[in-house]
Amino acid sequence: MRRLKTYLYQQKAWPKFEWDEKRVSSALASVRLQQGRLLGQMEHLGFSLQQEAMLMTRTQEVLNSSAIEGENLNLEMVRSSVARRLGIEIAGLEAVDRDVEGVVEMMLDATERWNKPLTVTRLYDWHASLFPTTRSGMRRITVGAWRSDEEGPMQVVSGPIGRQRVHFEAPAASRLPKEMKQFLAWFNTDNERDWVLKAALAHLWFVTIHPFEDGNGRIGRAIADMGLARSEQTSQRFYSMSAQIRSERQAYYEQLERAQRGTLNVTEWMVWFLGCLGRAIEEAQEMLHKTLAKARFWKALSITQINERQRGMLNRLLDDFEGNLTTTKWAKITKTSQDTATRDIQELVALGVLKRNEGGGRSTSYSLVLV
Secondary structure: OOOOOHHHHOOOOOOOEOOOOHHHHHHHHHHHHHHHHHHHHOOOOOHHHHHHHHEEEEEHHHHHHHHOOOOOOOHHHHHHHHHHOOOOOOOOOOOOOHHHHHHHHHHHHHHHHHOOOHHHHHHHHHHHHHHHOEEEEOOOOOOOOOOOEEEEEOOOEOOOOOOOEEEOOOOOOOHHHHHHHHHHHHOOOOOOOOOHHHHHHHHHHHHHHHHOOOHHHHHHHHHHHHHHHHHHHOOOOOHHHHHHHHHHHHHHHHHHHHHHOOEEEOHHHHHHHHHHHHHHHHHHHHHHHHHHHHHHHHHHHOOOOOOOOHHHHHHHHOOOOOOOOOHHHHHHOOOHHHHHHHHHHHHHHHHOOEEEOOOOOOHHOEEEOOO
């Protein structure tokens, strides 16, 4: 009995992908124009503001790539880890868990070393960084090696036990060495394909092979980011593809499943990915506005004498500070006493930089006045 060809990799011509050149070329031209425009705008910000924008973008990339898989990382830890690795000075750096360090290390290695070959060893190192305890939740997994089929075929499923729906079943583990050799040879070759297109196709191709026991989605997005860095010939990144994918998470998974169960004509996936990238760049324009507002804020305060603790906390408030600012939070973040925190805050209130929110007593909080 002939086996039904349910998945991409079961097609006779696999992995000879194809697509509608007219539709994809149109979408590519649009997103390439957006890329160039954004990079041009960021070049006029100056070095310090570029660093601020990069810190914000990289932090969001790490947070959202993990959140897509249901893992919520601590914002301040991620921000501190990214800042350290990029050599950016920020106040009140948090102690960072090794789980957070591992994710940041992998994501930044993909984009900071975008011009280095993607190898089996490098992928193994990324995987080991994602799972420093060799556990995924409560389950021990094989780390830094391709998966095996000891516990049955690798499947992507959803739903309660007993009524699970299989969205995808990956190729047999015995195929992985050959599949990954072919994928890496293609990825590391500069050919006629635009690197934005290669980023889109690389993500689909990698998660279809699904070579690891866990972490394939995050590594697949890191590979796509590496391809996008190659398309721009720079490690600078001012937009977050993962943040946009997270906001379109349902569509993302639907497009992946449809492509993996379809033919080798992957037009719909390519068009969706390019559209998602375009929307990510549009969102970056909002970040650009925030960065420019931050520049105006500091220009207005340029003749005002404030200390480094105050400067650092104001920068945090200008970014995505979580919750309300209180003297307790100020003291904890700046590692000072409550009295010092109160004095710092009251000085800024007197300057008209902070205002006291309604309410009092132990619940007294403060917010930023955008001067």
